Amino acid sequence: MANVAEPDRSVWTITPTCRICRAAWNLAPGIIGAKEDGKAAFQRQPENDEETMQAWRAALACPTGSILAPRGLKMPDNVFPQVLAENLYRLGYNDNDTAGAHPFFIRSSAGLNFLIDGPRYVPKLVEFFEQQGGLDHVLLTHRDDVGASAKYAERFGARLWIHENDRSASPQATDILTGYAISEPIPGVTVIPIPGHTIGSVAFLIDERLFVGDSLSWELADRRLWTNPLRCWDDWDMQRRSLKRLQDFRFTYMLAGHGGSIGFPHERFQAELATCLAGLATTSWQPLTHLPNGVPIPDEWKVLWANVVPGVKKDFFAAVGSA
Ligand SMILES: [Fe+2]
Numbered sequence: 001m002a003n004v005a006e007p008d009r010s011v012w013t014i015t016p017t018c019r020i021c022r023a024a025w026n027l028a029p030g031i032i033g034a035k036e037d038g039k040a041a042f043q044r045q046p047e048n049d050e051e052t053m054q055a056w057r058a059a060l061a062c063p064t065g066s067i068l069a070p071r072g073l074k075m076p077d078n079v080f081p082q083v084l085a086e087n088l089y090r091l092g093y094n095d096n097d098t099a100g101a102h103p104f105f106i107r108s109s110a111g112l113n114f115l116i117d118g119p120r121y122v123p124k125l126v127e128f129f130e131q132q133g134g135l136d137h138v139l140l141t142h143r144d145d146v147g148a149s150a151k152y153a154e155r156f157g158a159r160l161w162i163h164e165n166d167r168s169a170s171p172q173a174t175d176i177l178t179g180y181a182i183s184e185p186i187p188g189v190t191v192i193p194i195p196g197h198t199i200g201s202v203a204f205l206i207d208e209r210l211f212v213g214d215s216l217s218w219e220l221a222d223r224r225l226w227t228n229p230l231r232c233w234d235d236w237d238m239q240r241r242s243l244k245r246l247q248d249f250r251f252t253y254m255l256a257g258h259g260g261s262i263g264f265p266h267e268r269f270q271a272e273l274a275t276c277l278a279g280l281a282t283t284s285w286q287p288l289t290h291l292p293n294g295v296p297i298p299d300e301w302k303v304l305w306a307n308v309v310p311g312v313k314k315d316f317f318a319a320v321g322s323a
Pocket of ligand 1: 142144145197214
């Protein structure tokens with residue numbers, strides 16, 4: 001009889017080290033789901049080649065290495081990077097320091113190569129970037145998703161960008177975005193400051209691909225655009241106002257740090273966004289006392305909320321209006 005403390009290695013399985021980052025079920029939504037305690041579990045085994053590939057993607061993206069393949073099953077060579085659309089890739093190798101956020105790569109129509117947010121530093125991605133001709137810019141959507149971004153920027157001599165309000169998270173940043181106006185500091189890259197989830201959150205729009213960090217996602221179960229107030233760290237009023245800004249832009253793919261990413265025609269996105277905004281308008285929020293994993297809010301966040309957020313909010317609403 002198998003020891004109940006040992007996972008059954010004849011099938012795909014997930015260990016209790018899961019940190020509930022949701023990366024796994026974003027990548028294998030039909031076969032991995034949440035248990036009652038919120039941790040990921042296989043709801044059923046992969047049944048075909050595509051589902052097996054989804055399980056491998058979940059395993060490589062999992063920042064805690066909690067997903068175990070059946071013993072002896074050989075991993076394919078092409079699990080990541082995952083092609084999402086032309087010149088657009090999900091990179092996998094999600095970093096535990098980013099709470100498992102999804103990093104992306106895009107080659108722009110202007111011929112520039114971008115890493116969006118920081119994966120783990122792994123030879124597979126270094127090799128991929130080399131094959132693409134290197135990296136020109138590393139763009140950080142906000143303070144949570146820094147990961148190994150500085151190591152990749154250093155390796156490829158790329159510029160490293162973050163907003164001034166979150167800059168303490170990336171001391172190696174070479175370029176600091178300031179203020180709340182829409183800007184194009186790099187040809188073909190529209191910067192849309194969207195404070196709220198964090199005060200330095202930024203969306204990057206490149207060739208109709210919108211990288212939103214943790215400010216918005218496609219909810220795979222509900223099939224809707226949404227942002228969870230329990231994942232809003234710094235200010236809900238700002239986050240709602242920020243997401244309204246996205247109505248002014250044309251995008252046909254939305255890439256989320258946590259949760260689902262999806263492509264739609266522009267008109268469908270605008271309709272989905274309008275529905276989302278209407279729902280957010282009546283969704284209440286309280287400053288959090290604990291992170292989703294149960295850890296109490298760090299003291300430095302409370303200092304930030306008391307001493308910095310009110311000034312940011314004043315400046316942001318002065319720049320964009322509060323309605
Ligand atoms: Fe975040």
